[in-house]
Amino acid sequence: MAQELADLVTAAKAGDQAAFEELVRVTHADAYTLAFRMTGNEEDAKDVVQEAYLRAWKGLKRFRGDAKFNTWLYRITANCAVTHLSRRAKDRHDELGDEETAADPRAVDSDPGAHLGAGDDRRILQSALQSLSPEMRAVVVLRDIYDLPHEAIAAELGISEGAAKVRLHRARKKLRERLFPLRSELTGEETAHAV
Amino acid sequence: MRCERVADLLPQIVDGTEKADPQVRSHVEACLRCQAELVQYRRLLKALRHLRTDVLQPAPGTLTAILANLEAAGERGAMRSLLAGRRGAYLGGIAVATAAAGAAGALVMANRGRRKMRLAG
Numbered sequence A: 001m002a003q004e005l006a007d008l009v010t011a012a013k014a015g016d017q018a019a020f021e022e023l024v025r026v027t028h029a030d031a032y033t034l035a036f037r038m039t040g041n042e043e044d045a046k047d048v049v050q051e052a053y054l055r056a057w058k059g060l061k062r063f064r065g066d067a068k069f070n071t072w073l074y075r076i077t078a079n080c081a082v083t084h085l086s087r088r089a090k091d092r093h094d095e096l097g098d099e100e101t102a103a104d105p106r107a108v109d110s111d112p113g114a115h116l117g118a119g120d121d122r123r124i125l126q127s128a129l130q131s132l133s134p135e136m137r138a139v140v141v142l143r144d145i146y147d148l149p150h151e152a153i154a155a156e157l158g159i160s161e162g163a164a165k166v167r168l169h170r171a172r173k174k175l176r177e178r179l180f181p182l183r184s185e186l187t188g189e190e191t192a193h194a195v
Numbered sequence B: 001m002r003c004e005r006v007a008d009l010l011p012q013i014v015d016g017t018e019k020a021d022p023q024v025r026s027h028v029e030a031c032l033r034c035q036a037e038l039v040q041y042r043r044l045l046k047a048l049r050h051l052r053t054d055v056l057q058p059a060p061g062t063l064t065a066i067l068a069n070l071e072a073a074g075e076r077g078a079m080r081s082l083l084a085g086r087r088g089a090y091l092g093g094i095a096v097a098t099a100a101a102g103a104a105g106a107l108v109m110a111n112r113g114r115r116k117m118r119l120a121g
Helices: A002-014 A017-039 A043-060 A069-091 A121-130 A134-145 A150-157 A161-181 B003-015 B022-030 B034-049 B061-121
Strands: none
Touching: A002 A017, A002 A043, A002 A069, A002 B034, A017 A043, A017 A069, A017 A134, A017 B034, A017 B061, A043 B003, A043 B061, A069 A134, A121 A134, A121 B034, A134 A150, A134 A161, A134 B022, A134 B034, A150 A161, A150 B034, A161 B003, B003 B022, B022 B034
16 A cells, blocks of 8 residues: 555656546545544535645655655645635634634533543544634644644644644643543542553 | 642653653652543543544545546646747747847848948949
């Protein structure tokens, strides 16, 4: 699979548009998933991936191949998502501070963290992620789901590495507070040898 | 050591970017509140990591829209280079025509000069 991707990238870099289209076919679900996690809705995610692949096609000659194509594409997609969300927020005259966005109170139940690890964890987590501001969500998605280094996240978001770390810390704290509003659901087994 | 200070370190301890020093370790071992937070961060980060392998089904028409967008951009690019080529040919034609006109003018002037010389002689 990795070699197949590498061959497609080489061909696409040489100007083979069919090879690039095949790359799109192979990777678009992954890119869409990232876009959806960052934007929170299908329409925005669709717009973001379209823009991301356009940028990838235009910038493909600059892709040196020292990183994986997927990682490179994630960075472009994340950058497009941030631009898209900022533009949208500006259009709506919204404030894009580090504050939480208003979340649907019905989306998460009174002790949602108790379900983590169960079948519906995806819905609960996604809903908790949507309760974060786009800036916080971007950092936590890129770091804790896609494992991008702080340096890359800071570069894509146009902020310092320190600011990215602070945002991540706040985002994790908010997620934890949202998912585990009660402190009493701890089991004896989990507390043993905690550190 | 206070819980607030330890709580600030817990997510980094869980993701491995910070090591728990002996002071933090002994605080957590004695503090139920910090133990609870530590476990919650572990569960949270584990659940987030699991989302990585959970690939969503793109909205209908996403692939078609991406490919159509790329094709349109490719056509725009081809049109631009075609127009740039035509513009080059047009400017080149003007330059050649100007040079030819200049050369013809110089020839006419030279012939007139020679004729005047012959008439005077």
